[in-house]
Amino acid sequence: MSLPTIRTHEWTRDGFYISTDPTLLSPQAINTAFASDALPWAKELTPEELTVMINHSVCFGLYSATAEVADTHTSPSTSSHPAHSEHAEDPKPAQIGLARLTTDCTTMAYLTDVYVLPEWGGRGLGSWLVGCVREWWDEMPSGRRLLLIASEGRGEEYYKGALGAGRLEDESAKGGERYRVFTARGRGVRV
Template identity: 30%
Template sequence: MIHEFRKDGFLISTDKQLLQFDVIHDFLKTSYWSPGIPLDVVKRAAGGSIAFGIYKESGEQVGYARVISDCATFAYLADVFVLETERGKGLSKWLMECLLQLPELQRLRRWSLATRDAHGLYAQFGFTPLDNPDIMMQIARPNIYIEMKEANGE
């Protein structure tokens, strides 16, 4: 099901046909959380997620987020951004309001995310530090895309 929200000349939509992968990839490949991410990985990630695009009335994409979820018990929020030119307009907060109200994302036992610099935004929506970080585990490969390029001689 496609969800759309309109406000102040902007559209938030889960219609994957609207996603502008050049915009998404240009941002993500230079972000601190996915440096060097290949375009095909960005496309596959969107394909396996509930993807949200933020668009101006002109159709230009200015923001993005995706939720990875089983739509029953768990959701992970990833790749959230608003382009620098559009920041300060409340778009990140509106995006969070929209994605958290999707019917298929209600009554989940746990939401998770990772952020280096947006704790204040997410705290407004109930996100808190882990209660028991000692029970959480991970396999982290923060430079995997750069390492893959180097291994391939690129």
């Protein structure tokens, strides 16, 4: 049995765009970000590990039409919207962010490796990126849970606003039982 083909989604806004097209991803840019102090949860991967990770995920690459960081931070003039067609611009734009889903493309997804490079911060790009993930998730008619790990406080509030996510402990199962999520750390955790 083969895996389903995942339709490519694209969104554009103010000279930036987000795409789930894996051919646009820059493994070098992703690994550079993973190795940086800006992503304390990640560490650099081998080329083979990075290829496997990308091939087994739905990756939302965030791109700038130019590699140069603008001096001014502007408010978005248009809202995000899917553009489900071939992207007509430069096929290898500057990758400045990522959000990655591991998913069965039917019932569940785990959101991880969400980042916008620090020099591109303050433009609302992270919220837009996570909003695009939410749009993608909302297209899954049998979706049960989209899971993520976030820090308490600021991270928690961010994902509550940008994704509509809440603590699982705030939900009860039928019969009043509380849900619990368990995790086991692996060697790939830097913190």
